[in-house]
Amino acid sequence: MLTIALPKGALLKDSIAYFQRVGLNFEALLEPGNRQLQVLSQDGRARALLVRAQDVPVYVQYGQAQLGIVGYDVLREKNPHVAKLADLGFGQCRLSVAVKASSPYRSARDLPPHCRVASKFVRCADAFFQQLDLPVDIVPLYGSVELGPITGMAEAIVDLVSTGRTLKENGLVELEQIFSSTAYLIAHPRSYRLNLNGLGHYVPQLIGAIA
Amino acid sequence: MLTIALPKGALLKDSIAYFQRVGLNFEALLEPGNRQLQVLSQDGRARALLVRAQDVPVYVQYGQAQLGIVGYDVLREKNPHVAKLADLGFGQCRLSVAVKASSPYRSARDLPPHCRVASKFVRCADAFFQQLDLPVDIVPLYGSVELGPITGMAEAIVDLVSTGRTLKENGLVELEQIFSSTAYLIAHPRSYRLNLNGLGHYVPQLIGAIA
Numbered sequence: 001m002l003t004i005a006l007p008k009g010a011l012l013k014d015s016i017a018y019f020q021r022v023g024l025n026f027e028a029l030l031e032p033g034n035r036q037l038q039v040l041s042q043d044g045r046a047r048a049l050l051v052r053a054q055d056v057p058v059y060v061q062y063g064q065a066q067l068g069i070v071g072y073d074v075l076r077e078k079n080p081h082v083a084k085l086a087d088l089g090f091g092q093c094r095l096s097v098a099v100k101a102s103s104p105y106r107s108a109r110d111l112p113p114h115c116r117v118a119s120k121f122v123r124c125a126d127a128f129f130q131q132l133d134l135p136v137d138i139v140p141l142y143g144s145v146e147l148g149p150i151t152g153m154a155e156a157i158v159d160l161v162s163t164g165r166t167l168k169e170n171g172l173v174e175l176e177q178i179f180s181s182t183a184y185l186i187a188h189p190r191s192y193r194l195n196l197n198g199l200g201h202y203v204p205q206l207i208g209a210i211a
Numbered sequence: 212m213l214t215i216a217l218p219k220g221a222l223l224k225d226s227i228a229y230f231q232r233v234g235l236n237f238e239a240l241l242e243p244g245n246r247q248l249q250v251l252s253q254d255g256r257a258r259a260l261l262v263r264a265q266d267v268p269v270y271v272q273y274g275q276a277q278l279g280i281v282g283y284d285v286l287r288e289k290n291p292h293v294a295k296l297a298d299l300g301f302g303q304c305r306l307s308v309a310v311k312a313s314s315p316y317r318s319a320r321d322l323p324p325h326c327r328v329a330s331k332f333v334r335c336a337d338a339f340f341q342q343l344d345l346p347v348d349i350v351p352l353y354g355s356v357e358l359g360p361i362t363g364m365a366e367a368i369v370d371l372v373s374t375g376r377t378l379k380e381n382g383l384v385e386l387e388q389i390f391s392s393t394a395y396l397i398a399h400p401r402s403y404r405l406n407l408n409g410l411g412h413y414v415p416q417l418i419g420a421i422a
Contacts, residue, residue: 003362008354037355037358038358038361049362050355051352051355051358052352052353052354052355055353055354058350058351058352058364059362059364064362064363065362116273139273140269141262141263141269142263142265143262143266144248144261144262144263144266147248147260150249151214151260151270151276153270153273
């Protein structure tokens with residue numbers, strides 16, 4: 001049976017609407033109070049796993065799910081061994097460098113060498129500053145990265161920005177965009193190559209159903 | 212001013228009660244709908260930062276908070292450069308190896324070499340199996356680790372267990388305990404050594420206030 005890894009959080013609603021276009025209904029996952037992490041599609045022909053966004057490529061890489069939806073930001077940060085089938089266009093956001101609005105910096109190059117940059121995206125942040133030839137000390141955080149500059153722990157942050165509201169509420173401004181991100185359809189490479197678990201049937205339909 | 216990093220989640224309520232015993236009231240953080248990540252104590256003499264459990268030692272290591280409360284599990288996994296002042300006794304849980312109840316394994320040594328073990332505690336899991344001299348493939352997950360054995364991705368998991376309810380609900384059984392964990396009071400080493408930010412005043416009182 002086809003198994004699909006779906007990400008909890010911001011991309012879930014659009015991901016479910018997308019699979020609905022090829023006849024796979026996983027709306028049970030959106031019911032308030034749902035605690036199930038696995039559901040069958042309404043027609044019983046496929047299964048969805050509800051997992052953290054960062055775990056989607058893990059399930060797909062190990063072949064426990066043949067398909068998954070995940071943000072480009074996660075693919076850039078983790079570089080998993082999965083087949084990137086298509087950019088789905090939804091879930092638009094950007095990975096950006098931001099600083100306190102009161103700081104004197106107007107571009108990432110203005111940051112002082114060996115300053116601290118707080119981020120959940122340690123590898124992406126590191127690669128960006130290496131490319132600028134600016135040595136910085138990346139402080140890895142799991143949540144509320146905006147607290148870094150507020151508390152004075154870090155001069156800057158590298159974080160995902162969608163509407164910009166969180167930055168604004170915390171007195172931060174965007175200096176520079178590192179890359180923009182949208183949701184991607186990914187597949188387990190071997191299952192995709194060999195058309196296992198109904199991928200030969202569903203993948204052309206899914207590609208055709210991109211809005 | 213003394214700044215204290217408090218962990219979101221399971222340890223928060225007991226942590227706030229603990230600081231209340233030395234006259235520092237951070238109950239504002241418990242108000243329903245609170246969105247503030249920084250609050251002053253009611254008497255205005257100290258500040259609390261509300262951060263993810265894994266971020267507590269980061270704020271303390273960099274000295275942005277002079278004190279923090281964090282689970283021993285996080286200290287074991289991250290090994291941060293902080294001073295461990297005291298075991299606070301609350302927040303009891305254990306890091307354990309678990310497998311499907313239907314599996315033939317009755318101890319961690321029974322697991323087949325090169326099997327997969329899913330965990331958020333990658334370093335602790337790795338160290339445990341190295342010590343057993345059992346080579347395993349650790350699959351790093353961020354959430355819902357119990358899905359690993361259920362989907363067949365992993366033969367076992369290494370995860371925190373408190374009541375055991377999540378394991379039971381998912382048809383898993385505990386094989387072996389790796390270590391037990393409770394909340395710890397930690398300090399920024401230099402601030403502690405030099406009695407900065409009122410640590411000379413608060414630390415003896417805090418040690419005396421352990422239940």
